[in-house]
Amino acid sequence: MTERMKQLGITRPELTSQEAGDLIGFLYTLGYFDRPGDAATGRKLFVDKKCSVCHTVGGVGGSVGPKLDSLKQFASPMYLASAMWNHGVAMAEAMKAQGIERPTMTPQELRDLSAYLAPATGRPAEGPLFVLPGRTEMGRSLFVEKGCVQCHKVGGTGGTLGPDLVAMSARRSPVEFAAAIWNKEPAMLKAMASQNVKVPQLSPEDMADLVAYLYSVGYFAGGGSIPRGWVVATSKGCLHCHGAYGERGKPASDLTRAKGLDSSAAVVAALWNHEVVTPTVAGKKVPWPTIQPKEMADLVTLLQSLQPRTP
Numbered sequence: 114m115t116e117r118m119k120q121l122g123i124t125r126p127e128l129t130s131q132e133a134g135d136l137i138g139f140l141y142t143l144g145y146f147d148r149p150g151d152a153a154t155g156r157k158l159f160v161d162k163k164c165s166v167c168h169t170v171g172g173v174g175g176s177v178g179p180k181l182d183s184l185k186q187f188a189s190p191m192y193l194a195s196a197m198w199n200h201g202v203a204m205a206e207a208m209k210a211q212g213i214e215r216p217t218m219t220p221q222e223l224r225d226l227s228a229y230l231a232p233a234t235g236r237p238a239e240g241p242l243f244v245l246p247g248r249t250e251m252g253r254s255l256f257v258e259k260g261c262v263q264c265h266k267v268g269g270t271g272g273t274l275g276p277d278l279v280a281m282s283a284r285r286s287p288v289e290f291a292a293a294i295w296n297k298e299p300a301m302l303k304a305m306a307s308q309n310v311k312v313p314q315l316s317p318e319d320m321a322d323l324v325a326y327l328y329s330v331g332y333f334a335g336g337g338s339i340p341r342g343w344v345v346a347t348s349k350g351c352l353h354c355h356g357a358y359g360e361r362g363k364p365a366s367d368l369t370r371a372k373g374l375d376s377s378a379a380v381v382a383a384l385w386n387h388e389v390v391t392p393t394v395a396g397k398k399v400p401w402p403t404i405q406p407k408e409m410a411d412l413v414t415l416l417q418s419l420q421p422r423t424p
Contacts, residue, residue: 118388128373128385128386129382130373130376130379133379133382134376134378134386141332145287145328146286147190147224147286147308148224149224150223150227150228150229152324154224154225154230155227157228157231158225158229159230160265162222162226163213170182170229171381176327177211178204182244188264189317190227190286190288190291191317191321192317193223193288194287194290194320195315197294197295197298198315198320199314199315201295202312209213215299216297216349218292219292220285220288220289222292223291223295227288247318247320247321247325247326248321249325249326249329250326251322252323252324252326252329253326255319255322259315259319260305260310260313261265264301264305264310266278267327274308275301285328287321290324290327336414337410337412337414338411338414339411340415341408342411342413342415345404345411345415346413349404349408349412351412355368357419366375368416368419369419370421371383371420372421377417380412380417
């Protein structure tokens with residue numbers, strides 16, 4: 114990046130810890146908000162997926178299920194996800210009675226269906242549309258209260274009957290989350306029945322909070338290891354230049370005397386602001402090291418542990 118910035122005549126910027134934190138937060142949430150679907154494709158899917166056998170939109174369709182004309186809330190993926198979950202059992206029974214195979218939905222198909230259903234309604238929304246991120250702490254509580262934790266692990270805590278939601282890349286957009294719920298609901302309901310777990314009802318607010326919690330788990334990464342941090346600092350060449358605990362003969366600053374590394378964002382800012390140098394060992398240039406995410410977590414933990422203690 115430094116070489117390219119020089120070629121373009123861009124001055125390498127300095128970052129404060131607050132700026133680094135804001136930038137990381139912005140980049141992390143880019144995938145949270147879904148892109149719009151295509152209404153014309155959604156209209157076709159409404160027929161192809163057999164939704165029209167049971168539901169009516171614009172006076173066309175079946176009467177087994179409720180009319181969808183008044184559900185303006187379909188503009189919200191949170192409303193859509195909660196509706197699909199809460200009515201999953203009833204819809205499955207209705208489809209079975211009609212001899213319809215339960216269709217699967219890709220996230221894009223669900224985006225397109227939503228784009229078709231939302232404009233198709235003419236009545237005002239019944240209540241708020243839950244489209245913005247929910248409350249992470251409330252989602253953490255709901256994950257336990259609604260029984261999700263009995264089958265699923267998040268952050269190393271929970272049951273093992275279902276998959277670990279972090280390992281399954283739970284950082285999905287709301288529509289991707291809704292599609293996953295629809296596709297996995299039959300298996301989840303079967304597993305819950307085997308464990309005598311009551312199927313919970315989830316309001317749009319609940320769904321927004323749960324999604325926010327699952328989405329945030331990867332953002333607040335688990336702590337690193339100080340011993341592994343020393344290994345990283347050594348293997349990546351940090352200690353070729355930096356001393357520790359008053360060690361002499363090193364060309365760069367003493368890591369144990371560094372200040373202002375009181376947060377992960379502060380460490381990221383410090384690493385970015387670090388002067389770009391080509392280290393040498395025994396008179397030979399050393400390649401610029403690459404650092405894996407887990408190694409960075411260990412290095413951050415180490416650097417924070419070396420912070421001078423206030424008397």
